[in-house]
Amino acid sequence: MPSRSCGSGRASRSSAASSTSPSTPSPSGRRSGSDRSSNRTRPASRSVPPPERAAPRPPPRCRRVVGARRSALPRRFLTGDAAAPYHAESSAAALRQGGAVRFADTRLDRICAKVCARERLSRDDGLTLFETGDLLGLGWLADHVKTRLHGDRVHFVINRYINPTNVCVLSCRFCDFARKPGRPGAFENSIEDVLGMIKDGVSEVHIVGGHHPDWPFEYYERLIEAIHAARPAVQIKAFTAAEIDYFWRRWKIEPKEALQRLKAAGLHALPGGGAEVFSGRVAKALAYTGKADPDRWCEIHGLAHSLGIPTNATMLFGHIETLAERVDHLLRLRTQQDASGGFLTFIPLVYQVGDTKLVPRQTPPTDALRTIAAARLLLDNFPHVEAYWSMLCGQSVSIALHFGADDVNGTLEDERIAHMAKAESPAGLARAQLLRMIHDAGRTAVERDALYNVVRVWN
Template sequence: MMKYEEEYWIDYIKNNELNKKEASELLNLDIYSLMKIGDSLRSFDTGDTVSYAVSYNINYTNYCTASCPICAFYTPYKIKKYEINKPNKKGYELSLDDIKKDIEKAKALNVTEIHIVGGFNPDLSIEYYESLFKEVKKYLPDVTLKAFTIPEIDFISRTHGVSIKDLIQRLKEAGMDAHTGGGAEIFNENVRKLITTPEKISGEKWLEDAKLIHSLGIYGNSTMTYGHLENFDDIIDHMIRLRDNQIDTPGFLSFIPLKFSIENTPLYKMGKVRYPSSGDKDIKVYALARAILGKSIRNISVYWVALGKEMAQIALLSGGSDLVGTAFSEKVFGATNRKTSTSIEELNHLINEIGRIPALRDTFYNLKEYY
């Protein structure tokens, strides 16, 4: 009976877009059936290749006016003036000289992508970001510059009184190639209010901004943070709203479920989240992602930094098709004590170990080299 159900769902999903009720019904299956459904659909959508980019992260500042309970990376912007001359200050802003040092490290690692995100810091001008981007492109002209979460773009626009359209045009001219897709968190507003602050845009505004940014020729990823205060109804709602956005105005290159890393976050310190999500939940998220989004966003990406490497392999057997990237110099998840690292050789090994084919890709999911 279970095998029949698996075959029914696989055939149905290949030919239909799941609604909320159907997606919820899918969760009634046991975890192994969900894995098989996710993996079969992955094979149909993307084949047996698992891709990744060679990426280097530049986190230009951690001062932030948002100070979201879900985040361990930020230093509250309001304390900046009190610690400005302290040798052991918690906050930082990278100077252009600092960024040049990062660029030199990235160049030595032969990266294909520079990933730039940071806090909501009103002291940084648009000219600062333009100079940052120009420095990257000056020394790494062939590397893709993927910059800013959608809330960051909205914040810079609001802070400096420039429309998103004009801001994107300036950033494109300075070298921006793609956005990161971060900051989506969870779209349900009741939950969103508990894990973010009013400084961060609503879920509706995130989706609206994404459409505008995509219409201007800047594409990027889509994300969802799970494992905090949400439930599966919220997760399904989030995925379906991303799918509808993509169908209306294409531009999402991938979907990345981000498992909430609890250490050092205010949510954890307040006792609102005591444990990370279970492996069962991780599998269900990836199977749902493939079932709901696979036809509109083919690349379901597994962020090994958030999941851990062994769980990342299981996610690749549950619907995932991509390992995001090497994430050299990553600091946001690092602030939650997930101090981890990898190499091209290790990513290739993780992929080969589960019987898949490793491939280097660019930011836009064009495959460049097989291993």
């Protein structure tokens, strides 16, 4: 973990200054008053040029996401907090003072220097983040980046999770949600059923479901149209890239056409599911080769971005994947964001053991915290990293808000995918409970909409 030593650091610098000879430049390159005085008394005929003076520092200024990063989001996606200025320069100042932070794992010193200089982290750096034993040091670094982006703000949304159906042609081995047609536990909702689920006050609906063998693309199109007509103020985030790909596999609707038609019907954004882990080895072992592979998943998100549809991204972790596969997944997302720039949030999804039992028990909270922190540090072009409360253990969420996360998702109301895998969290939370979760962490709660426009700041 890092030990803050600002006090002792100041003392040692002061001591060093008092013992420095007048002709020795200070660490800043400036000379002392007595030194400048001695220069003025030198004979003009001496050929020694005057010492180079450091240029005066420009006054500090607010820096925005646009222009401050190598691959910032296009302005059309920068609404609300995504366009907010950097904060917490005090934290940055602490890091700039060499020696102010010490890590138990000295490999983090090199990464810290890169983070301070806003340099991109490498694959090796990513592996270090996942392997280091200095968990608190890692969290401190990630929190520094999060604070630089968002200050002490943590976002949440009043939303409604809706699954039109869990009937699915696939049988991914990690999934407790899907059912075959007519089997116990299978459900299919009509458009009227879905409309009845959306109550007053909801600002976002989040819709994902199984790959239904018979429902035509037009059902999904009409569903979006009906929601938009009934609730024009509600933003609709619907259909993973895997589902968009399935519309092609089943109905030969090209992804671009599907996205254009859904957007015309009222779609605002795409959720980030269906990515699982970008690994052919894992896809084969867990039988999800029948859906969009990493190239296809990224292609569809890139298409959405080009059409002005922002999206999220996920990674399902804590099962049979390796740490290197996690790093490669994150770097693939970062590359896609460089290319198309429309990702809003990265959401690490903790695998729920449920009845699929790929591993004996859920990955520990420390692994979830490590993954959130590593994601915040590696995904330097993602505005937001989420601590998805529904899949984290109890108090981990508040702790994750000190490990790089700036979002907790929302009220959900009736989350089913994790809960059919026996997630221990509630199926939904009230606004007051989310506020308590965020305030307990000592953060400022910011209610947002699906596109990160600020609805209200809750102090």
